[in-house]
Amino acid sequence: MSLEEKVAQVKANIAAAAREVGRDPSEITLVAATKVQTSDTIRQAIAAGITVCGENRVQEMTAHLDDNAYAGAALHFIGHLQTNKVRQVVGRVDLIESVGSEHLLDAIEAQAAKLDLVQDILLEVNIGGEASKSGIAPEELLSLAQKAVSCPHVHLRGLMAIPPVAEGPQGNRPFFARMHQLFVDIRQKMADNEVNIDCLSMGMSGDYQDAVREGATLVRVGTALFGPRPPMQHT
Structure with a gap:
């Protein structure tokens, strides 16, 4: 299948x-996870x-921005963001999907203010309580959401999650x-603040249809569009 056919197929699904x-x-937006793709592939x-x-790595994202590879599309940062890379991302992407700590929120607020x-x-x-994954525990969500809403240079748009690797079909539902x-x-609790919480980003190539069935508004799909990722080059 060509890339055009794969895009059409995923959208149909x-x-x-x-x-x-x-x-x-x-109501649902397909986010193409473009990790390790070339600028030409992104344009296609x-x-x-x-x-x-959606980009996972700041270095790749910066190179593609320099190439103007994302022209005609919005850009989300969907990977783990280290605080020392915040200045390379804030103001250059439409949405940072992966704010998983107060420390990172503070860094984004400071850079956006600058x-x-x-x-x-x-x-x-x-959501799976996995030690290997970043993100806040569900019980800490309300306090971080309240803090985000109080930050003048941050606009809280919603939530994102990467659940555990599914065990069997529909394992992540x-x-x-x-x-x-x-x-x-969180939408109900934040209703008194004039916020626009309208994004729920969840679901990837193996489970995006189940994510849609459960209410996702953004699905992040890479492999189903671009095929298996080539191994990372270690330089």
């Missing part, structure tokens, strides 16, 4: 999963109908369902 549960397919994906690209802009963010929740419940709760 998203639409079918949405309709299955009575959702409007237009945008030409094939991708409207949002640049006199407001940075859209999602809070990353470690309970995690997705729990994330959706947290999303609904």
Whole structure:
């Protein structure tokens, strides 16, 4: 299959999963996870109908920005963001999806204040309680969300999660369902603040249809669009 066909196929799968549960397919945005892809491939994906690209690594993202590879699409940062790389990301991406600590939130607020802009963010929740993953525990979410809303240079748009590797088909649906419940709760609790919490980013190549069935508004898909990633080059 060509890249165009793969993009069309994933979008069709998203639409079918949405309709299955009575959702409007237009509520869900496909984020192409472009880790290790070339600038040319990113341009081809945008030409094939991708409207949002998601980058995991600051160095790759910066090189692609220098190439103007993302022209015509929005750009999200979806990987683990170290505080020492914040200045390379704030103001250069439309959304930072992976804010998983107060320390990182403070760094983003400080950099956005320096640049006199407001940075859209999602809070990353470690929904599976995995030691190997970043993100905050569900019980810490409300206090971090309240802090984010009080930051003048940060705009809280919603939540993101990377659940554990699924065991069998539909293995991640309970995690997705729990994330959706947290999303609904946080929207209700933040309703008195004039915020626009409308993003729930969850689901990847192996489980994005289940994520859509459970309420995702953003799905981050790489392998299903671009094929298996080549091994990382260690220089």
